[in-house]
Each structure stands twice: as C-alpha cells, then as structure tokens.
Amino acid sequence: MSALDFLQTINQMIGLLFLVCYAYQLLYVPVALWRRHQVVKSVPPRRYAVLISARNEEAVIAQLIDSIKNQDYPSEMLSIFVVADNCTDSTAQVASEAGATVWQRKNLHQIGKGYALNFLLTHIREEYGDDTFDGYFVFDADNLLAPDYVARMNEVFSQEHQIVTSYRNSKNYGDNWISAGYGLWFLRDAAFLNAPRTRLGLSAVVSGTGYLFSKEILLRHNGWPFHSLSEDTEFTVDCILKGEKIGYCGDAVLFDEQPTGLAQSCRQRMRWVRGNMLVLLRQGGRLLRGAGGKNGLSCLDLLLSMAPAIVLAVFGTAAGVAATVLELLNGGHMLPMLGAAAMSFLVPYLLLFVAGAITTATQWRRIHTSAWKKILYTLTFPLFMATYVPITVFALFGKVEWKPIKHRAAITVQELK
8 A cells, every 4th residue: 555545544534533423413403403391390499509719810700709699599598619729819808808708729739720629628518517508519710690590500400410510601702703712612512512412311511610519429529539631521521430410501601701812722722632632541441331331322422522523633634734745746736636635624614614603593692792793703613623723733742731811801790791
C-alpha cells in the first residue's frame, strides 16, 4: 500500500469512527422537538444548601445571591454558603454583606473548583451536620437564577432523582461571536441532549454549574472527591457507573457569563478538553463494561459523547491535508485537489450550521439578544467550533492548568429580561 493510499484509508476510518460515535444523536432531535404536556404534582419544599465557589468575583457575586434570595420559594428553606477561594479582592466581604455565610480558603497547591467545593462542604458538615439539608445546589459566582428556579428543580428532585441539572442560558449571549458560540453550545446541550435523554429514560449530564445533588450522594462520597480539570465530567461518570440517572429540568433556567476574549476562551476550553480526555482514559473501560449492565444505555451514551470528536477532527484534517499534498507531488491536478479540500471543510461547516440553526430557531425566545445577532452568530457558530482544532492540539501536547475566568457582567435578572 502506498503512502497516499494509507493516508486516504486512515481518513476514511476516522470519518467512519466519527459517524459511529455521533450519528445516533440525530435520533435525539425529533425526541427533543416532541412537545408533551407534563402534569407536575404538588411537592413540599425541601431544605437546601446553596454552594458557591468564588475566586475574585466581587463584581458579580452579589447579583447571584440576590437572585437566590428573591426566589419564589420559602426563604427559610435556603441557606447560601460561599467559599472565597484564594481571593485577592473583596469577594468575601461583598458576599457576606449580600447575606451569605462565607469561609475563606487559602491553598495555592490544591487549585481548582473541586478542592474548593470539598472545603466548603467540610465546613458545612462540621457546623450543620449531615441531616440539616436535603440537597445541595452548585453554582458559579457569575450565575443568575430565574425567580422560579429552585421551585422547578425541587419538583424534579422530588421525583426520585438524586441529582438534577438545569437549563443553561447566557447573560451576555450577544456580546460577540465567542460568547454566542458558548451560549449556543450550552443551549443545544440542554435542549437537544439532556432533554431527549431524560425523555428516553437515560441519564442527563452535569455541565459545570446549575445542578443539585442529594445528601445521600454527599454521604456516599463522604464529601467531594472530584478534583480533576473537569470535575463535573468526573462526577457525572462516577454517578452513572454507580447506577444513578441524573434528571433534567428544562423549566429551571440559569444564566451565566461567557468569556468574550479569545485567549481566555482558549485557556478554558483547553482545560475542558484535557480534563475530559483524562477522565475518558481513566474511566472509558469501566463505561464500556457498564454498557452491558443495568444503566447500560446511559453508560454507552456518555462514553460516545465523551469520545474526543475534536481529536478525530484534528487527525482527520491532518490526514486529509497530507493526502492532498502527496497527490499533488505525485502529479495530481491542482483544481480537483482544491475542490476536495474545500469540501472537507464545507461539509463540517454545514453540519454545525444546521445544528446551530435548529437550536437558534427552537430556543429563539429564550436567547436574550437582538434578532440580527441571533442570525449572525448562528453563521459564526461553526467558526467558534473550528477553534477547537488548535485548542485540542495544544491540550494534547501542551501544559494545561486551572486558571480563573474573569467576570464583569454585573446585571440582575430583571435587567437581563
């Protein structure tokens, strides 16, 4: 086999593997679009602890705390706790003045949200015991909650779900193509992945913030032992392997702030890519074995969704470019080669555009920006996703570490709407 034939074969195998990993998600689209009326039984309010990990978030944390205190839910059933994690600003003071119980953490060796959450939970358990709270909400300091967020989550939590995640929207969708790229991805994740998963009886997936877990989950893990670069993915995998099905509440709307700078965005997503790959390497075998068990379809779905799509795209692109160069060197004609190369980029663009367009159209009223920006950023969504190619290359071979994201969008829920 010649080098050219070898590269073309590799490219075809990568394309086939990509299809096997992700084509099944097309089946989720009609399930997501299927509207059905749900009758929710009246459920009693439960007592919850709200966990907020904050690092230099003095500009935004008060607005989150206000949105929690203004919930359509009995205020005595919500207790707000903040860990000011290695802060060098007045985050602790601002959070305390806004009405939260605050502990300050100083540890420059154990860096990351997972360590901060474990620190916070340790202090709560020492002061309140293990039976005071029925469950624990996890939020990032830049989040905002719709007024009925806790009430809606409480309804789903009471339906035999030990863990529930919510609908993730954006505070600053319309800032630029980067913030919109994030926002559209999270909307798609909620509406076209987690929602159909739940309707089909599979487990939803936790995505960083905006979720709730029971005291039983806390006691099972004796704290928060998830300290990887992607602690949310690590938590999700562990729970699904132990038979849990994470619930999803599409009526509980959370807003968070997305990065607008390309450098900051790349650093964050490099951490996500590296973290997910490490979790996949450690737990992929267990998920594959779990595919034959009680929670088998959820294990298989999670394994396939964690498979490194961007890694496949990187190697597929490299193989395609190398094959084109070899064919040109062997006397191939320039025009057909350029046409084939153009198609290799056009097809992924069109697929991503369609995915973004369907999401934009169905979530139109929930996207808080002007109509022309909704259309424009649907067109740029594939470009945002294309930036994952160099990000993945660096995540594979470069140094990746946890760094805080700067947040500045200090607005209220009322201003957002």
